[in-house]
Amino acid sequence: MDARPTDLMPAAAVPARRSDFNRALYTGLAVLGLACIVAAPFAIYPVFLMKILCFALFAAAFNLLIGYVGLLSFGHAAFFGGGAYASAHALKVWGWPPELGILFGAAVGALLGLVMGFFAIRRQGIYFAMITLALAQMVFFVCLQAPFTGGEDGIQNVPRGFLLGGLIDLSVNLNLYYVVLAITAFGLFAVWRVVHSPFGAVLQAIRENEPRAISLGYRVDRYKLGAFVMSAGLAGLAGGTKALVFQLATLTDVAWQMSGEVILMTLLGGIGTLPGPVVGAALVAALEHYFATSSFPVTIITGLVFMACVLLFRRGIVGEVLHRLRRR
């Protein structure tokens, strides 16, 4: 982009100066943002921040599917919860180190995604949403009935353990915060990489005009399934990380409400934008956090916020901001 020969145009000097200014501004903002993120656990309760990070990763994984493939999954709780149970089990029962335990959660999420995607991917629109919901409910009932999930109690007191063979004690919240931050950053980078890759270009073509993509020889179901598995794997990674943070995997993680929550977060933040899910996750988690102690039911608040969002800025918060910036 920067290598464009803008100096061929006589009046290019002014825009060039402005783009220099913009770059300095964005770099400054990025540095400031990074500083805030690094310093945040000293000002805000780290477990709450880690919750935001886990949900940001979960929503980013969901956004990969709805924002860049155009598929609305109503069953992402299965991957999040499946990842949480898998990690919790590996950490507590098998005594795996945390890095392997979390990776196992991601792998189980991806595997569930492969199975569910295999059945759902050929369906379109509302039918896709219904099939993913139905399959996710099956996962829920397995988790309710199977012996290894602990039924109504879930898997509790999951040990956080030590990272890198005993080097970093994860029972210290501050240590864990930076690990979770790194995992989330990796996940967000992965989404960004996939979207801006040759594979992502094919996904965009399929979303723009699927029959045309087929007529150009693309076996579109395979590309959609690939994206579905990636999304599920990242959702599993988020679930596994969440199990480590809260030392807990319960039925809440696989329940359909969780699938609804991630849709809400992504829509609020702005689908099809990279920072949108992060903003949405932070907003929903913050609302839940601050209204949890009040007597007013938090679901009504989130519902009202959601309605306001749908009526006032359909592109979501980040989507609306980007739209305004672009129009100027």
Next chain:
Amino acid sequence: MTTAPILTATGLKKEFRGFKAVNGVDLSIREGSIHALIGPNGAGKTTVFNLLTQFLKPTAGRVVYRGRDITALPPADVARLGLVRSFQISAVFPKLTALANVRVALQRKASLTTQFWRSSRVLSGLDDRARSLLADVGLESHAGSEAADLSYGRKRALEIATTLALEPDLLLLDEPMAGMAHEDIGRVSELIRTVAVGRTVLMVEHNLSVVADLCDRVTVLARGEVLAEGSYDAVSRDPRVREAYMGSEDA
């Protein structure tokens, strides 16, 4: 003109809940020809197109491409064999630039389709080829425009450039002139004539002067059946064809 047919269809049938949209069509497309499929509205032309490219599965009958039965293949695999179609409503990727539209087709040929770990910057290696394809259809100055912003005629030209990127042996064009302004028709006609060199073209077309001008062979469909086949002159003299067209168009 005694070359073997590149595509043959025998006994093609398609029923939609008892309605026989296509009822026993036999077609034989000679290699290197420009073949037109014409007929009144509702004759089943587009359905035949969909059956030939396997976008619809026939109720009965088979389609053979270069000696190979393709009736059971998924549509994407048919395209991979070199039989590429266009659509009646223009088939571009609207939010992509013209250059990126062509690149989508080139990407598959270059096997740059599944690498999710690489930067999309590797696709810029296809830009030169994409630009030359755009130049072939007279769109070189529109490479950076979004496809949605192009005029109707230019969208069709872009579609042809994208199709040509796959280097197909057989092009199926579904009403390439539909809804086009007069001056665009001349341009696209010329374009089809140019791209047909060394290729086979099968096109559905309503504009009979275009058909008379471009096509070596014409098949007339009516009510899902082949009414006549032959050169344009022979077909247009056929009384049954005149009857089928009476009132709708002056054949």
